[in-house]
Amino acid sequence: xxxxxxxxxxxxxxxxxxxxxxxxxxxxxxxxxxxxxxxxxxxxxxxxxxxxxxxxxxxxxxxxxxxxxxxxxxxxxxxxxxxxxxxxxxxxxxxxxxxxxxxxxxxxxxxxxxxxxxxxxxxxxxxxxxxxxxxxxxxxxxxxxxxxxxxxxxxxxxxxxxxxxxxxxxxxxxxxxxxxxxxxxxxxxxxxxxxxxxxxxxxxxxxxxxxxxxxxxxxxxxxxxxxxxxxxxxxxxxxxxxxxxxxxxxxxxxxxxxxxxxxxxxxxxxxxxxxxxxxxxxxxxxxxxxxxxxxxxxxxxxxxxxxxxxxxxxxxxxxx
Amino acid sequence: xxxxxxxxxxxxxxxxxxxxxxxxxxxxxxxxxxxxxxxxxxxxxxxxxxxxxxxxxxxxxxxxxxxxxxxxxxxxxxxxxxxxxxxxxxxxxxxxxxxxxxxxxxxxxxxxxxxxxxxxxxxxxxxxxxxxxxxxxxxxxxxxxxxxxxxxxxxxxxxxxxxxxxxxxxxxxxxxxxxxxxxxxxxxxxxxxxxxxxxxxxxxxxxxxxxxxxxxxxxxxxxxxxxxxxxxxxxxxxxxxxxxxxxxxxxxxxxxxxxxxxxxxxxxxxxxxxxxxxxxxxxxxxxxxxxxxxxxxxxxxxxxxxxxxxxxxxxxxxxx
Numbered sequence: 012x013x014x015x016x017x018x019x020x021x022x023x024x025x026x027x028x029x030x031x032x033x034x035x036x037x038x039x040x041x042x043x044x045x046x047x048x049x050x051x052x053x054x055x056x057x058x059x060x061x062x063x064x065x066x067x068x069x070x071x072x073x074x075x076x077x078x079x080x081x082x083x084x085x086x087x088x089x090x091x092x093x094x095x096x097x098x099x100x101x102x103x104x105x106x107x108x109x110x111x112x113x114x115x116x117x118x119x120x121x122x123x124x125x126x127x128x129x130x131x132x133x134x135x136x137x138x139x140x141x142x143x144x145x146x147x148x149x150x151x152x153x154x155x156x157x158x159x160x161x162x163x164x165x166x167x168x169x170x171x172x173x174x175x176x177x178x179x180x181x182x183x184x185x186x187x188x189x190x191x192x193x194x195x196x197x198x199x200x201x202x203x204x205x206x207x208x209x210x211x212x213x214x215x216x217x218x219x220x221x222x223x224x225x226x227x228x229x230x231x232x233x234x235x236x237x238x239x240x241x242x243x244x245x246x247x248x249x250x251x252x253x254x255x256x257x258x259x260x261x262x263x264x265x266x267x268x269x270x271x272x273x274x275x276x277x278x279x280x281x282x283x284x285x286x287x288x289x290x291x292x293x294x295x296x297x298x299x300x301x302x303x304x305x306x307x308x309x310x311x312x313x314x315x316x317x318x319x320x321x322x323x324x325x326x327x328x329x330x331x
Numbered sequence: 332x333x334x335x336x337x338x339x340x341x342x343x344x345x346x347x348x349x350x351x352x353x354x355x356x357x358x359x360x361x362x363x364x365x366x367x368x369x370x371x372x373x374x375x376x377x378x379x380x381x382x383x384x385x386x387x388x389x390x391x392x393x394x395x396x397x398x399x400x401x402x403x404x405x406x407x408x409x410x411x412x413x414x415x416x417x418x419x420x421x422x423x424x425x426x427x428x429x430x431x432x433x434x435x436x437x438x439x440x441x442x443x444x445x446x447x448x449x450x451x452x453x454x455x456x457x458x459x460x461x462x463x464x465x466x467x468x469x470x471x472x473x474x475x476x477x478x479x480x481x482x483x484x485x486x487x488x489x490x491x492x493x494x495x496x497x498x499x500x501x502x503x504x505x506x507x508x509x510x511x512x513x514x515x516x517x518x519x520x521x522x523x524x525x526x527x528x529x530x531x532x533x534x535x536x537x538x539x540x541x542x543x544x545x546x547x548x549x550x551x552x553x554x555x556x557x558x559x560x561x562x563x564x565x566x567x568x569x570x571x572x573x574x575x576x577x578x579x580x581x582x583x584x585x586x587x588x589x590x591x592x593x594x595x596x597x598x599x600x601x602x603x604x605x606x607x608x609x610x611x612x613x614x615x616x617x618x619x620x621x622x623x624x625x626x627x628x629x630x631x632x633x634x635x636x637x638x639x640x641x642x643x644x645x646x647x648x649x650x651x
Contacts, residue, residue, distance in 0.1 A: 104496060142573055152472040154491075154574055161492040165485050171474075172481040176424060253462055254474055 012037060012045045013086050017072060017118065018093030019052025019065075022192055023134070026236050027090060028052055028065055038244040039087060040128055040180065053081050053093070072114040078121040088130040090239060091118060097138055097294055099198035100159040111162035119169060123178035131170060132242045133183045135256065137228055139164040143299040149258060149306045156297040157200075171255045182242045182250060184312075187230040187261035188298075190269075191325040200294040204229065207266070208273050208322060211282040212329075220288035223267040226300025230261045230314065231321045238312050249310060260314035262321075263301040272318045276326065332357060332365045333406050337392060337438065338413030339372025339385075342512055343454070343555065347410060348372055348385050350556050358564040359407060360448055360500065373401055373413070392434040398441040408450040410559060411438060417458055417614055419518040420479035431482035439489060443498040451490060452562045453503045455576065457548055459484040463619040469578060469626045476617040477520075491575045502562045502570055504632075507550040507581035508618075510589075511645040520614040524549065527586070528593050528642060531602040532649075540608035543587040546620025550581045550634065551641045558632050569630060580634035582641075583621040592638045596646065 014031060018024045031037070031050055039045040050065040057069050070077045072093055082089070093114065094100075100107030115133075122129045140147055141156025155161045163185075170181035192205040203220050204227060210217035230238075238259055274280050304312070315321055334351060338344045351357070351370055359365040370385040377389050390397045392413055402409070413434065414420075420427030435453070442449045460467055461476025475481045483505075490501035512525040523540050524547060530537035550558075558579055594600050624632070635641055 150472055152470050155488070156495065158492060158496070161488050164488055168475070168481050168484055172478060175476065176478070 012039055012047045012088075013049040013051070013083075014047055015051045015053060015082060015086055015089045017053045017089065017091045019067065020054040020056075020058045021092060022194065023189070023232070023235065023239070024052060024054070024090075024092050025062060026232055027092070027239060028062055030236050030240065032064055034240070037088065037240070038246070040130060042246050051081070073109045073117070075117050078117050082118075082121045082125070084126055086122075086125060086129055087127070088132070088243060089118065089122065090132045090134075090243070091115065092134045094134070095159070096197060096199035097157055097159040098200045098291065100162060101157055101200075101290070101294065104158050107158045107162055111159065112165055115166045116169065119173050119179060123173065128177070128180050130180045130243055131182065132239055133166055133170050133181065134239070135163045135167050135183045135185045136160065137185050137187055137258070137298050137302070138294075139167070139185060140299045141297040143297070145301065147258065147299040147302040149304065157294050160297075167256050174255050175252075180247060181255050182245070183256040184238060184242045185256065185258045186235060187228040187259055189232055189235055190229045190321060192232065193325070193329065200291045201227075203291070204269070207283050208269060208278065208325065211273060211278040211280060212276075212326065214279065214282070216282050216284055219266060219283050219285050220291040221266060221295050222287070222292070223265065223270065223285070225266050225292075225295060227264055227266070227295075228261040228299055228302055229264060229321070230259060231324055233324060234313050234315050235259075241312055245310060257307045257310060257312065258302050258304045260304045260307050260312055261302065262315055262318060264318050269318060272322055275319070276322050332359055332367045332408070333369040333371070333403075334367055335371045335373060335402060335406055335409045337373045337409065337411045339387065340374040340376075340378045341412060342514065343509070343552070343559070344372060344374070344410075344412050345382060346552055346556050347412070347559060348382050350560065352384055354560070357408065357560070358566070360450060362566050371401070393429045393437070395437050398437050402438075402441045402445070404446055406445060406449055407447070408452070408563060409438065409442065410452045410454075410563070411435065412454045414454070415479070416517060416519040417456075417477060417479040418520045418611065420482060421477055421520075421610070421614065424478050427478045427482055431479065432485055435486045436489065439493050439499065443493065448497070448500050450563055451499050451501045452559055453486055453490050453501060454559070455483045455487050455503045455505045456480065457505050457507055457578070457618050457622070458614075459487070459505060460619045461617040463617070465621065467578065467619040467622040469624070477614050480617075487576045494575050495572075500567060501575050502565070503576040504558060504562045505576065505578045506555060507548040507579055509552055509555055510549045510641060512552065513645070513649065520611045521547075523611070524589070527603050528589060528598065528645065531593060531598040531600060532596075532646065534599065534602070536602050536604055538606050539586060539603050540606060540611040541586060541615050542607070542612070543585065543590065543605070545586050545612075545615060547584055547586070547615075548581040548619055548622055549584060549638075549641075550579060551644055553644060554633050554635050555579075561632055565630060577627045577630060577632065578622050578624045580624045580627050580632055581622065582635055582638060584638050589638060592642055595639070596642050
């Protein structure tokens with residue numbers, strides 16, 4: 012079984028690749044658990060530390076020729092994680108359209124021409140909701156208030172339609188904000204959610220650009236990876252025919268609550284500097300802070316128990 | 332004031348052009364009623380009977396160069412009606428994507444570069460709803476079950492986002508099925524809705540491809556045109572900031588009820604031949620038969636009173 016991960020050297024891509032290497036098996040198009048023979052990571056720029064035991068292909072995914080070469084006829088499935096993140100897509104509309112929309116279409120067109128129907132897991136986002144109600148339900152309509160959210164919802168509709176036309180077997184998961192990411196801040200509007208925990212734990216300053224009363228819908232990296240794999244492994248009939256999109260479970264937490272939890276874990280909360288940023292506040296406010304994810308739970312998607320365990324997971328992984 | 336109509340020689344395009352010539356004025360970007368100096372009809376193929384007092388430009392709207400030349404810097408507004416209709420988009424996926432999605436993007440990109448922000452009225456469709464509930468509400472999420480419906484919902488999201496980014500001033504109206512169209516049947520899955528009235532009235536046979544108990548959501552051509560113009564004339568604040576999309580009012584009627592009304596107007600109903608078509612039945616069944624269009628009525632969009640008056644409108648226009 013041959014699996015492709017786009018955005019393979021992004022944070023989630025690397026975690027997913029390592030997890031796939033560890034478990035070694037996925038459910039194939041016939042519903043059978045099969046050994047993964049080949050994992051191909053696709054990304055723009057070659058990283059300093061390439062992952063062992065996977066193949067890597069580097070290039071511009073918005074160039075049609077790239078996917079035509081990178082996705083060979085024997086590919087069984089794709090985890091499509093590559094994206095221009097929220098603040099970056101808001102700042103550069105054309106770049107967001109090119110990578111978040113055009114490249115997704117090119118990928119779908121390539122997969123449509125595969126001799127065997129490929130499973131495609133698409134990482135969408137709760138950013139498809141803008142000015143969402145207090146609690147988002149499974150059938151709350153998506154009215155994005157960001158270019159990123161708009162590009163993600165277009166990707167979802169395309170994948171649902173390509174699936175209906177029997178060109179692919181698509182699955183879209185709307186990811187909560189991921190906390191706590193290791194590494195450095197990025198251009199996601201949600202980047203601070205990890206920063207305000209991660210930086211103080213290593214004695215560094217962190218900027219909080221939003222009001223501390225801001226609610227967030229979050230999930231830990233390990234649970235996100237588990238859910239991406241679950242989205243792949245579910246059979247066609249478990250996804251149903253009507254919608255190939257699901258809101259993932261998550262935890263509702265305010266910034267203040269995260270900071271309180273950081274304190275109980277020995278973090279120096281005085282290192283967090285409040286510096287309101289209007290653009291980031293507007294984007295983050297437009298995302299849902301709470302969701303009722305009945306469908307996802309019925310389909311067996313997982314959640315974190317509480318934020319304390321998410322901090323502990325982060326601390327453990329940093330030490331190990 | 333310079334107005335462009337794409338699909339200008341389609342049925343609605345021609346009606347709209349004639350109506351604009353008749354009323355002579357539209358509300359401009361500043362909210363003032365202004366004289367229309369120039370109407371430009373854009374279409375693929377030159378018709379036998381071009382409309383007097385308008386300019387026409389013919390070509391392929393999916394070629395970027397076409398809109399770049401046809402939409403000059405002094406264009407104030409665009410009615411974007413050009414589309415590959417439902418059954419045709421279902422039969423030829425690539426053609427539907429090219430015209431219904433790519434050409435819309437090219438138009439939006441051209442308008443984004445205009446020196447003054449253009450109003451764009453986009454004709455969407457109730458086909459964005461698939462397996463809709465018994466009554467569609469303003470906030471019922473769109474889950475299209477046709478390529479046409481998917482392409483229309485993507486157009487809506489693009490127009491809402493281009494509006495939010497302040498590139499254009501977009502307005503999307505989801506049109507009911509239009510009855511009764513004059514002329515010949517076309518490739519719209521809804522084409523029979525007009526056929527079963529129009530053809531018997533002129534002594535010809537008509538095919539009914541769906542069950543006579545099928546419910547439809549319909550509006551007359553004259554009311555549709557009135558609503559397209561109303562969509563244009565409304566000020567930005569009347570559209571609001573959250574969604575630039577509205578479900579238009581309509582009448583709920585079954586095929587059997589339409590045929591009963593035809594009979595009372597002297598139509599020979601024995602000319603209607605039931606010949607079930609699975610593809611058409613599936614598409615038509617996936618559209619809503621009834622809608623609760625509170626938002627549209629609050630915004631001042633119009634509706635027909637009853638189906639009898641729609642038949643009478645058709646008979647009057649055929650005679651005059």
